[in-house]
Amino acid sequence: MVRHVMDAAGPARTLTHAALVTGLKHYLGPFEAYATGAVPITPFREEQGRQPVDNFYYEQEDRLFEAAQRYGFGWSVHRPHTIIGYALGNCRKRSNATPR
Numbered sequence: 001m002v003r004h005v006m007d008a009a010g011p012a013r014t015l016t017h018a019a020l021v022t023g024l025k026h027y028l029g030p031f032e033a034y035a036t037g038a039v040p041i042t043p044f045r046e047e048q049g050r051q052p053v054d055n056f057y058y059e060q061e062d063r064l065f066e067a068a069q070r071y072g073f074g075w076s077v078h079r080p081h082t083i084i085g086y087a088l089g090n091c092r093k094r095s096n097a098t099p100r
Contacts, residue, residue, distance in 0.1 A: 002059075017074040020061065021080070044079075
């Protein structure tokens with residue numbers, strides 16, 4: 001998906017900066033890989049490098065980096081641990097109790 005967006009926006013040369021939001025799994029790998037190898041020491045740091053597992057965040061970043069180089073725009077990657085806020089379908093407390 002990232003590649004398709006970059007291929008659509010890049011050739012116009014109007015894109016000056018792209019921001020990609022991934023998350024904590026960049027450092028720990030996908031859920032399926034947890035506890036199957038060496039777990040990185042916290043705090044997580046950029047210079048730690050990638051885990052030796054398949055990770056869709058790495059693929060997204062690689063497509064972003066390639067497009068930025070090809071089309072000449074800046075980029076940033078944000079990897080928050082948790083994002084707080086309302087989104088349709090998020091888990092939320094449900095109660096059948098009558099409000100007082």
